Amino acid sequence: MRIINRKPSPVTALALGLLPFALTVITYAIASHYRRLDNPADKLLPSFARMGEAFWRMATVPDRRSGDLLLWLDSFDSLWRLGTGMAVSTVLALSFGIAIGFIPHVRSALAPYLSTFSLIPPITILPILFITFGLGELAKIALIVIGTAPVMIRSTAQAVLDIPREMIIKAETLGASVWQMVTRLVLPQVLPHLITSLRLSLVPAWIFLISAEAIASTSGLGYRIFLVRRYLAMDIILPYVVWITLLAFLLDRALLLLSRRAFRWHHLGGDAL
Amino acid sequence: MTTSPKLSVQGLAKFYDGMPVLERVNLEVGSGSFCTIVGASGCGKSTFLRMLLSQEHPSRGQILLDGTSLPLEPTPDRGIVFQKYSVFSHLTVAENLILAQEFEASRWSGRLFGTARKAAFQTIDDLLDRIGLQPAANKYPAQLSGGMQQRLAIAQALVKKPSILLLDEPFGALDPGIRVDMHELLLGLWKELSMTVFMVTHDIHEAFKLGTRLLVFDKIRHDPQAPQAYGATVTYDLPLKSPTGQPVQSPEAIAGAIGVAQQSPFTKNAQE
Numbered sequence: 283m284r285i286i287n288r289k290p291s292p293v294t295a296l297a298l299g300l301l302p303f304a305l306t307v308i309t310y311a312i313a314s315h316y317r318r319l320d321n322p323a324d325k326l327l328p329s330f331a332r333m334g335e336a337f338w339r340m341a342t343v344p345d346r347r348s349g350d351l352l353l354w355l356d357s358f359d360s361l362w363r364l365g366t367g368m369a370v371s372t373v374l375a376l377s378f379g380i381a382i383g384f385i386p387h388v389r390s391a392l393a394p395y396l397s398t399f400s401l402i403p404p405i406t407i408l409p410i411l412f413i414t415f416g417l418g419e420l421a422k423i424a425l426i427v428i429g430t431a432p433v434m435i436r437s438t439a440q441a442v443l444d445i446p447r448e449m450i451i452k453a454e455t456l457g458a459s460v461w462q463m464v465t466r467l468v469l470p471q472v473l474p475h476l477i478t479s480l481r482l483s484l485v486p487a488w489i490f491l492i493s494a495e496a497i498a499s500t501s502g503l504g505y506r507i508f509l510v511r512r513y514l515a516m517d518i519i520l521p522y523v524v525w526i527t528l529l530a531f532l533l534d535r536a537l538l539l540l541s542r543r544a545f546r547w548h549h550l551g552g553d554a555l
Numbered sequence: 556m557t558t559s560p561k562l563s564v565q566g567l568a569k570f571y572d573g574m575p576v577l578e579r580v581n582l583e584v585g586s587g588s589f590c591t592i593v594g595a596s597g598c599g600k601s602t603f604l605r606m607l608l609s610q611e612h613p614s615r616g617q618i619l620l621d622g623t624s625l626p627l628e629p630t631p632d633r634g635i636v637f638q639k640y641s642v643f644s645h646l647t648v649a650e651n652l653i654l655a656q657e658f659e660a661s662r663w664s665g666r667l668f669g670t671a672r673k674a675a676f677q678t679i680d681d682l683l684d685r686i687g688l689q690p691a692a693n694k695y696p697a698q699l700s701g702g703m704q705q706r707l708a709i710a711q712a713l714v715k716k717p718s719i720l721l722l723d724e725p726f727g728a729l730d731p732g733i734r735v736d737m738h739e740l741l742l743g744l745w746k747e748l749s750m751t752v753f754m755v756t757h758d759i760h761e762a763f764k765l766g767t768r769l770l771v772f773d774k775i776r777h778d779p780q781a782p783q784a785y786g787a788t789v790t791y792d793l794p795l796k797s798p799t800g801q802p803v804q805s806p807e808a809i810a811g812a813i814g815v816a817q818q819s820p821f822t823k824n825a826q827e
Contacts (some may be wrong), residue, residue, distance in 0.1 A: 422638050448639070449640055450643075451610055451629050452637075452641055455715070457655060457658050457659060462665035508705075550601050
């Protein structure tokens with residue numbers, strides 16, 4: 283049989299899915315082992331035991347100076363910034379996206395401005411934000427919003443434009459006002475796309491968050507890894523990277539699950555990823 | 556005819572980028588007619604239907620409904636069934652059918668709650684039975700077959716009791732056997748509700764079977780150097796039911812005369 287027609291069994295699929303992860307871990311373990319044979323105090327590729335120990339210390343032992351449990355403090359602060367930023371972006375995407383996608387006059391007024399604005403590399407605005415808003419939370423959240431909102435607004439507007447014209451006309455013949463069409467037709471049709479766009483925007487959102495924290499902050503996951511970089515503390519940095527990845531993964535899965543639960547009709551056609 | 560016509564089309568023309576699609580269309584249609592519209596692809600029959608719906612506007616001429624100009628946008632007095640995307644994919648069958656009631660009852664949320672919602676669901680019980688979708692009341696359109704979706708679309712279009720029902724190739728994507736069922740449903744509803752119906756179709760047999768009047772759209776002038784130079788108009792306007800109930804001309808004769816690809820209901824429809 284041709285290879286394109288051969289489908290893995292569930293067990294095989296799971297095994298194949300885990301294989302690249304296992305290979306990565308094994309490769310690291312071997313490399314780390316040989317480096318530590320030369321120099322038992324090697325800092326670049328610490329053993330799993332040392333990383334686990336360092337991670338455990340960050341999670342359970344209060345910091346000597348502040349008395350905080352650093353991992354949880356960092357996670358909470360970072361997630362709070364990320365969540366607030368993405369919430370603002372989502373609200374902007376819904377309100378502006380629907381207005382731009384649904385009302386031609388608003389589209390004419392805002393679409394060119396928005397596509398220009400979204401081309402500004404967000405990081406270049408960071409100094410401006412720090413100067414205007416100071417080094418506090420506002421500047422970091424603003425960076426996340428500026429970095430993600432334009433793209434989310436555009437993709438929401440596009441999702442509105444992609445609603446079949448037939449449905450909108452049908453709603454008109456059923457006597458719907460513009461507002462009723464927004465609440466009963468446009469909003470439910472667009473929300474699943476908004477969640478997809480939110481999931482995709484979380485990737486750049488993390489980048490902006492970590493960057494802002496690295497440059498000016500006193501807490502947060504990004505702040506921590508850039509702080510301990512000075513001591514070449516790979517035993518903290520590597521677990522932190524894994525931890526950030528895990529948080530990002532869980533957020534993504536939670537949003538997918540939400541979409542499947544809340545918008546079952548949208549997933550009936552069978553979709554992937 | 557002494558009574559004023561339900562719908563009157565006067566000197567209608569439609570241009571796209573200066574190219575005529577339709578020109579000099581004049582038509583008077585009495586109340587309760589079932590007009591079937593046939594013609595070659597791209598001859599403007601769907602454009603004509605969209606103008607009846609106010610989805611598009613005439614470049615020249617006017618369309619009068621009960622003696623007054625058509626509104627500039629789609630309104631509940633004209634129902635529409637498209638070939639696809641006619642129903643709301645995010646609502647179940649029953650929710651699709653009560654939507655018009657919800658729009659009417661609740662100006663801001665467009666939504667009914669609690670007992671009002673239950674009452675609305677009860678009002679559509681008979682309708683669901685009629686279109687045979689009672690067992691599928693809580694399914695989403697994506698879970699229905701094509702025929703079931705179109706039955707739902709027709710029922711939904713009739714909820715507001717429009718005086719005119721417009722159908723744009725509604726059965727074009729359905730199997731022949733299903734089509735016959737749909738014909739019966741449609742004819743039954745038409746007689747019951749005394750609507751005026753306009754239906755665009757590719758299938759000339761379907762046009763003969765359903766209509767009381769057949770409108771054929773075609774170009775009467777051809778410029779071989781510029782095939783786009785002239786638009787189509789109504790070239791045949793035939794009453795289909797003679798007093799004895801017999802068709803006055805055979806579908807084959809018409810199909811031959813206008814050069815429409817003749818399609819028997821038992822051959823697979825090659826076009827969409």
